[in-house]
Amino acid sequence: MNDILPQDMHYWQTLEHTAEQVFSAFGFEQIRLPLLEKTDVFIRAIGSATDVVSKEMYSFDDRNNESLSLRPEGTAGVVRAALQNGLLYGPSRRLWYSGAMFRYERPQKGRSRQFHQIGAELFGAPGPDADAEILMLGNDLWRRLGLDNLRLEINTLGNSDERALYRDELYSFLKAHEAELDHQTNERVERNPLRVLDSKDPKVRSLLEDAPLLTDYLGEASLGHYQQLKRYLDGLGIIYHENPRLVRGLDYYCHTVFEWITDELGAQGTVCAGGRYDKLIELQGGKPWPGIGFAMGEERLVELLRHKDDIVPPLTHAFLVAVGENSTESAIKLAYDLRAGIPGLRLLVNLNGGSFKTQFKRADRSNALFALVLGEEEVLEQKVTIKFLRSSEEQLKLGRDEIVNWLRSYIEAL
Numbered sequence: 001m002n003d004i005l006p007q008d009m010h011y012w013q014t015l016e017h018t019a020e021q022v023f024s025a026f027g028f029e030q031i032r033l034p035l036l037e038k039t040d041v042f043i044r045a046i047g048s049a050t051d052v053v054s055k056e057m058y059s060f061d062d063r064n065n066e067s068l069s070l071r072p073e074g075t076a077g078v079v080r081a082a083l084q085n086g087l088l089y090g091p092s093r094r095l096w097y098s099g100a101m102f103r104y105e106r107p108q109k110g111r112s113r114q115f116h117q118i119g120a121e122l123f124g125a126p127g128p129d130a131d132a133e134i135l136m137l138g139n140d141l142w143r144r145l146g147l148d149n150l151r152l153e154i155n156t157l158g159n160s161d162e163r164a165l166y167r168d169e170l171y172s173f174l175k176a177h178e179a180e181l182d183h184q185t186n187e188r189v190e191r192n193p194l195r196v197l198d199s200k201d202p203k204v205r206s207l208l209e210d211a212p213l214l215t216d217y218l219g220e221a222s223l224g225h226y227q228q229l230k231r232y233l234d235g236l237g238i239i240y241h242e243n244p245r246l247v248r249g250l251d252y253y254c255h256t257v258f259e260w261i262t263d264e265l266g267a268q269g270t271v272c273a274g275g276r277y278d279k280l281i282e283l284q285g286g287k288p289w290p291g292i293g294f295a296m297g298e299e300r301l302v303e304l305l306r307h308k309d310d311i312v313p314p315l316t317h318a319f320l321v322a323v324g325e326n327s328t329e330s331a332i333k334l335a336y337d338l339r340a341g342i343p344g345l346r347l348l349v350n351l352n353g354g355s356f357k358t359q360f361k362r363a364d365r366s367n368a369l370f371a372l373v374l375g376e377e378e379v380l381e382q383k384v385t386i387k388f389l390r391s392s393e394e395q396l397k398l399g400r401d402e403i404v405n406w407l408r409s410y411i412e413a414l
Helices: 006-025 039-046 051-056 075-084 128-145 160-176 183-191 193-198 202-208 220-236 298-306 327-341 356-365 376-381 400-413
Strands: 036-038 059-061 067-070 093-102 114-123 151-156 254-261 270-276 291-297 318-322 347-349 370-374 383-388 396-399
Touching (some): 006 093, 006 114, 006 298, 036 039, 039 051, 039 067, 039 075, 075 093, 075 291, 128 151, 151 220, 160 193, 193 202, 220 254, 318 327, 318 356, 327 370, 327 400, 370 376, 376 383, 383 400
Antiparallel strands (some): 093 114, 254 270, 270 291, 383 396
């Protein structure tokens, strides 16, 4: 579990602010969820046979001997909140969330035990047009962030009956090759053979080349849903790659599943993933209702944003230097008036006194563009001296009634 330090925050804020703008443009409303849920919320939704539930959740009994868990993902909590608060069973509902998630797994680059996700969920729309809407949203977010190195992979899992039939066939195939598989993979075959399709082991992936394909077990309706989605994406010019082995790691998915992947982060290349979950609301105790959504890993996207030259920390505009009798009192009042009168102004005020020399050293270390100077002369004249710290411009002396307009114009021109 890692600290996020001030020098990195501009990457996080760029990602989160841009995501908020895109969600708003697509009509999504924000929802905030508790960190703790009843453990059953995740067992019902994710599935007791998944690695997330069986190995990775932080779960404990509270003082009433009720099992609680730190949330390992967001969708189950959104569905629980939507059911409890009557947000479903009307017009389609669009919700988004962000925050920390927790999984007890081996930390590595782009993956830690506390990690952060931004996610979107669209309820009440069963058709491939809703799938296309979700994929359009993701595509628009990458465009606005300037991330042109992501590859979209898609697949279909069909409905639960089709998937059950395929699961039996895949199980038989894998059992026939049991001697060729390692112990961990054979354990996974027993729990959920579809999860073997996610294996990164080259030997397993080579064996899967001869495994049956899920698409061979899909009915006309499921295939039609998938084909229509591809037509929508083709019409939108959204490039995608079909991956018949893509299954996602949670049991609640059906029909469309997808991932955006990068080759710049090593093994942890998936930065955003999701799919359709038309049975999840029923699993959580509600009436049947369709849903589709995705979650993106903030840590991994921040790593990609670090490679971009156009994302820089916000500038400190000014550092207020004050020396002499009554200068501190005058500086406090000036700072209050400037911050109130100039939206977006980033102004540091010198604290703990010091000589002009000391304060200008602090101003220089702050990386401010210029210093606003209040000495005894400026206080008496009701003026402010502007000394440029990053350029050779001549210093200025302006009256208190002029400084607000000058600063506003200067900042707008940056």
